[in-house]
Amino acid sequence: MAIEKWTEWPAREALARMGVPRHRQVMTWVLRIVLILFFLWRVLRSGAFHGWGYAALAAGFVVCAVAVWRFFHTTLAQRLWPSVGLLGGVLAVGAAAESAGAHTAAAGLWCVGAAIAVERLPLAYGLGTAAVAMTAYAAVIADSPGATAGTVAGVILVGYSLRLDEEARGAGFRLLAQERAARRAEAESAAMAERARIAREIHDVLAHSLSAQMVHLEAARLLIEGGADRQQILERVTAARGMAREGLAETRQALSALRGEMTRVEDFLREVAASEGAGLDVEGEPRSLPPEAGLAVRRVAQEALTNVRKHAPGARVEMRFAYLEGEVELFVRDRGAHGAAGGLAASGAGYGLLGMRERAELLGGMLEAGPAGPGEEGFVVRLRVPA
Numbered sequence: 506m507a508i509e510k511w512t513e514w515p516a517r518e519a520l521a522r523m524g525v526p527r528h529r530q531v532m533t534w535v536l537r538i539v540l541i542l543f544f545l546w547r548v549l550r551s552g553a554f555h556g557w558g559y560a561a562l563a564a565g566f567v568v569c570a571v572a573v574w575r576f577f578h579t580t581l582a583q584r585l586w587p588s589v590g591l592l593g594g595v596l597a598v599g600a601a602a603e604s605a606g607a608h609t610a611a612a613g614l615w616c617v618g619a620a621i622a623v624e625r626l627p628l629a630y631g632l633g634t635a636a637v638a639m640t641a642y643a644a645v646i647a648d649s650p651g652a653t654a655g656t657v658a659g660v661i662l663v664g665y666s667l668r669l670d671e672e673a674r675g676a677g678f679r680l681l682a683q684e685r686a687a688r689r690a691e692a693e694s695a696a697m698a699e700r701a702r703i704a705r706e707i708h709d710v711l712a713h714s715l716s717a718q719m720v721h722l723e724a725a726r727l728l729i730e731g732g733a734d735r736q737q738i739l740e741r742v743t744a745a746r747g748m749a750r751e752g753l754a755e756t757r758q759a760l761s762a763l764r765g766e767m768t769r770v771e772d773f774l775r776e777v778a779a780s781e782g783a784g785l786d787v788e789g790e791p792r793s794l795p796p797e798a799g800l801a802v803r804r805v806a807q808e809a810l811t812n813v814r815k816h817a818p819g820a821r822v823e824m825r826f827a828y829l830e831g832e833v834e835l836f837v838r839d840r841g842a843h844g845a846a847g848g849l850a851a852s853g854a855g856y857g858l859l860g861m862r863e864r865a866e867l868l869g870g871m872l873e874a875g876p877a878g879p880g881e882e883g884f885v886v887r888l889r890v891p892a
Contacts, residue, residue, distance in 0.1 A: 511628050511629040512629055512630075514627055515668060518675035518676075520625060520671070520675075525674065544613050545566070548607060553609070554607065558605070569598050569614060572591045572598075573621070576625070589630060592621070592626075602614065608646075608647075615638040618634070619639050621664065623635050623665050624664045624665075624667040631664070635660070635664065639661070714756075715752070716811055717748040718749055720814055720815050721742070721744040751780075769791065770799050770833075773803055774824065774826055774835075781813070783810065783824050784823050785826065786823075788825065790828055794892045798833065798892040802833060804861060805835055805837075805864075805872065805886065805888045809874075809886040812884070813884075816884070820839035820840055822838070823838045829889075833892045835888040836887050837886040838885045839884055858874045861874075861888070862874070872888045872889075874887075
């Protein structure tokens, strides 16, 4: 056994008797009262007290009861020397009883002191105190050596058994408290993750919708500055209004998605591709997708098409969505701008694809975005997420 084990206190949960059922507490107190009454009856039957001796017996009983009661409190506070001193007082009362001829009272006090010392003190000090008490007991008891040794061993084993039982219960109580704390932390983490998910959805919907509106409004501004006719400006303003309506519809769709009410991904992609004049191919056997994976595909498709409008207006766009083994893939490519982006490319914060990449990585997937291969025009976005 390590040296630290000999000098460390029992766990506070064990000393405080935390987690003890109420019925067991009642049974423990009933047993204590019965043992105390039996002990007093044996002491009175011994005939060692007469006249004023009963007053001395009562005073000694009160002193020992208070000392033991205080001992339980000082050990709970893990105050070593006051605890040892209180037990020393109990053993001293036992010595006084022995000198007065009350052998039964002395033996009982020494045995109780030894047992609770082993039960509640650091093991080295508890065994030391028990050794003093049981040495006094063995020195004055009139039993045979075998009976005396058996009594000494029994008292120490009773104290140590109580110690082990309380430490096991204290360890169980600590594990229960840790499990409850872990559950609370898990619930808080789940709540934070859900809040982050909702915030991410709201951000993505608004970022897409507002950036698209900014594109059209910026185009309207450029047309006004360039002296364009009223019809061209009106088309851009009407388009911005349409994007506002789409943004509202997307917000409602995001709320439905958060409630688990989602349309099929390929249906959504067909709608958004048709609205942007893009081609779409769907490959593989369609299947239901987890909500987060479906939302990631939707948001990446929207962000990629928004970027095409901003940075490559008029470009031909190809989209491909594939159901693969254990995952899905979205591929979006434009074939290069047919018109100048001008001030349109300056709108937006430039963080759209970065946010999509973070979303994909949170799901255990990946997102690649960059120029097409050497000698080719256009920009490519490729998303893969487990599903």
